[in-house]
Amino acid sequence: MKDKDKVKLVTVARFEDYMKADLARQLLEDEGIKAFVLGQNVGNVYSGVPAVIDIELQTAESEAEEAREILEANRQESQELGEDQDFDEDEPEFDQEPEGEQE
Numbered sequence: 001m002k003d004k005d006k007v008k009l010v011t012v013a014r015f016e017d018y019m020k021a022d023l024a025r026q027l028l029e030d031e032g033i034k035a036f037v038l039g040q041n042v043g044n045v046y047s048g049v050p051a052v053i054d055i056e057l058q059t060a061e062s063e064a065e066e067a068r069e070i071l072e073a074n075r076q077e078s079q080e081l082g083e084d085q086d087f088d089e090d091e092p093e094f095d096q097e098p099e100g101e102q103e
Contacts, residue, residue, distance in 0.1 A: 007061075008061040009059065009060060009061070010060075011038075011057065011058050012035075012057055012071065013056075014056055016054075018037070021055045021056075022037055024074075027071070028059065028067050033063045034059065038055065038056045038057075
């Protein structure tokens, strides 16, 4: 792969619950933003023991701002409706600065 073909991925949100991270990923993909959940398999190493890990939701750097806006709008809408299906009191942390580079 050539350098010009590389896409820089950045973390747009962090979760402690894989299911919530995956719901957020699905939400972004429904909006046309390709997203990836990192850290999802760490909990499988210790079967039966809930692992406290940092699960990251990443998108291409060029789509990160739009992704954060979509996630925040969804969180606010869920709060207004009294729902906690996508986000609840364990709100995700939204990263403001790009981090790390993935290929």
